[in-house]
Amino acid sequence: MNSLYMPKDSLIHSLDPRTKMLFVVFVVASSFILNDPALQLVFLVALFPLVVMAKVVKPYLISIQFLLLFAVLIMTVHGIYNPIGVTPVFEIFGGLTFKYESMVYASVMSFRILVIGTAAVLFVMTTHPSDMASALVKWKVPHSFAFILLSTFQIIPIIAREAKIVMEAQQARCLDVKGSLIQRVKNLVPMFAPLFIITFMKVHQLSYVLECRAFSRKGEKTSLRETKIGSLDYTFLLGMLGFLAFEIYLKLFMMGSLQLTTDALLTYSLFGTWIVFGFMIIKFVVKQFQGKIGGAN
Amino acid sequence: MAAKAIEVNNLTFSYPDTDEPVLKDINFSINHGEILGIIGPTGAGKSTLAMCVNGLVPQVINxxxxxxxxxxxxEVSESxxxxxxxxxxFVFQEPENQLSQMTIEEEVAFGMGNLGVPRDDMRVRITDALEQVGLTGFEKRSPLALSGGQQQRLAIAAVLAMRPSIMIMDEPTSMLDPKGKNEVYDVLKNLKDYGMTGIIIDHEVERIAAYCDKVLVLYEGExxxxxxxxxxxxxxxxxxELTLNAPQVTEFLSSYNQAFGKDVKLSTTLEEAVDNFESVCK
Incomplete structure (x- = not known):
């Protein structure tokens, strides 16, 4: 399979793609409504049971690692250098001070990335691309647009294979791919020019094929895969609406009295991301080392 | 008299910015249920002729x-x-370029979906088409995971499922190994049993001779x-004269006749050739 879709049997998988798209929208909206680090952290933790329910915990953790890189970067750099900060929280070696206001700002931003990332990963991993396309068509999105989305998944591995062929062919014609960095950048031209031409030719041919498969025919189109909004979807949508109402209520009436964000929370979440990041680096180094000494696998 | 399956009259076609037409005054017709083989050297206009039959030329390719x-x-031009x-x-030459869906069953269903075939009907036709090309049991796999021969048969299945009455194959076997070629020609034979009309463009004269009812030789657009x-x-x-070859048995009998001044009746099938040859040697 070329997409990130994980075929599993779960409640989340059986939801209609449209429900899940609305879910992503809901999460994005929520992440902006709840612009407070503590609430966002709670929201992030609250999303996790959904990931468990969808049975995609391991692939989720793998893909969220990359977003964590952003989070570490934002929290560290903004925490120290963002000019909005005035109240010092703590100091690390070299006299670099983390300030309260900038840490709040950085945490909100990075948690927002994580929250939206979680929702997006959840959507992509539990929705079959064809279902997404047919759901879009049901939302009156033009058929050709849905097809473009879908065929992207298909054309990426084909282009990757063509790229390999072009590279090998150019190497056979004495193209130096192991030279200096400048040389390699220069060599991108003889790599990409043929690749673009090949891709355009392929797409051109595909357009003929589509024409021969009645793609531009007017009238009703049908789809093999069925997407239907059922009671489960309605329950889910109602839940989301309820939650949204609660968020707005919280935002409008409770923000004054509710003050969960503290120095400790900010510091610990910063340390938390550092520790996880440290683990990632250790894992990476160990893997590299294993590769060098020709260890297992 | 019932209408012919395909009827081409005085067809001349030239691509933009070329002086000489690629097809010159073509006339032919084939009946329902016949298989036509088109042969000719590269650049003779075989593909262009085939694309005229379903309207790709001149509607999409100007x-x-x-x-x-x-x-x-x-009339094709009116539709x-x-x-x-x-x-x-229409089945094209390169198998990979004809695939656009995530799984094999969706690939087969794609054309039908565009025609608006109901879902229950689709299921039946998918099973049917995959059975015809010998891909039963592959429904959930990715088309990209198939071999070239299988991909080409999948492309054929996708067209078959749309239930056309005429099937055109433009060099469907040129990218395939001998086994893959046989697989494609076996499908062609099935078409005939189903009463479909077929046009196949190929360089495989042996197989053309064995499977096609009629042959059209195209040379420099004529x-x-x-x-x-x-x-x-x-x-x-x-x-x-046209730089083409006949099947090897026919070539053999012809060379034999020439070399030994004999007059063995030429044949395109192995069995008949053996019989003819034996009757002279006795």
Whole structure:
């Protein structure tokens, strides 16, 4: 399979793609409504049971690692250098001070990335691309647009294979791919020019094929895969609406009295991301080392 | 008289910015249930001719066209390619370029979906089409995971599922190994059993001779021969003039006749050739 879709049997998988798209929208909206680090952290933790329910915990953790890189970067750099900060929280070696206001700002931003990332990963991993396309068509999105989305998944591995062929062919014609960095950048031209031409030719041919498969025919189109909004979807949508109402209520009436964000929370979440990041680096180094000494696998 | 499956009259076609037409005054017709093989050297206009039959030329691929092409009695130029696809299925040369869906069953369902075939009907037709090309049991796999021969058969299945009455295959076997070629030709034979009309463009004269009812020889845009396959391939002199070869058994008998001054009747099938040869040697 070329997409990130994980075929599993779960409640989340059986939801209609449209429900899940609305879910992503809901999460994005929520992440902006709840612009407070503590609430966002709670929201992030609250999303996790959904990931468990969808049975995609391991692939989720793998893909969220990359977003964590952003989070570490934002929290560290903004925490120290963002000019909005005035109240010092703590100091690390070299006299670099983390300030309260900038840490709040950085945490909100990075948690927002994580929250939206979680929702997006959840959507992509539990929705079959064809279902997404047919759901879009049901939302009156033009058929050709849905097809473009879908065929992207298909054309990426084909282009990757063509790229390999072009590279090998150019190497056979004495193209130096192991030279200096400048040389390699220069060599991108003889790599990409043929690749673009090949891709355009392929797409051109595909357009003929589509024409021969009645793609531009007017009238009703049908789809093999069925997407239907059922009671489960309605329950889910109602839940989301309820939650949204609660968020707005919280935002409008409770923000004054509710003050969960503290120095400790900010510091610990910063340390938390550092520790996880440290683990990632250790894992990476160990893997590299294993590769060098020709260890297992 | 019932309308012919395909009727081409005085067809001349030239691509933009070229002086000489790629097809010159083509005339031929085939009946329902017949399989036509088109042979000729590269650049003779075989693909262009095939694409005229379903309207890709000149509607999608532009150029100047004169003459008429009729399919099942109605003019191709009066209808769109998408509309024509209900009657005429087209299989292209490169298997990989013809695939656009995530799984095999969706690939087969794609064309039907565009035609608006109901879902229950789709299931039946998918099973049917995959069975015809020998891909049963592969429904949930990715098309990219198949071998070249399987991909080409999948492309054929996708067209078959649309239930056209005419099937055109443009060099469907040129990318395939001998086994893959046989697989494609076996499908072609099945078509005949189903009463479908077929056009196949190929360089495989042996297989063309074995499977096709009629053969059309195209050379530099002109029809040089159009006759039952036996008649075309036994006219060895003309074939050689056009830089083409007849099947090897026919070539053998012809060389034998020339070398030993004999007059063995030429044949395109192995069994008949053996019989003819034996009757002279006795």
């Amino acid at each position: 150029g100047e066209m004169e003459g008429t092409v009729k399919v099942n009695g109605s 769109s390619v998408a509309k024509m696809s209900e009657d005429v299925g 029809v040089q021969m159009f006759a039952p396959s036996e008649e075309v391939f036994t006219n060895i002199k003309k074939m050689h």
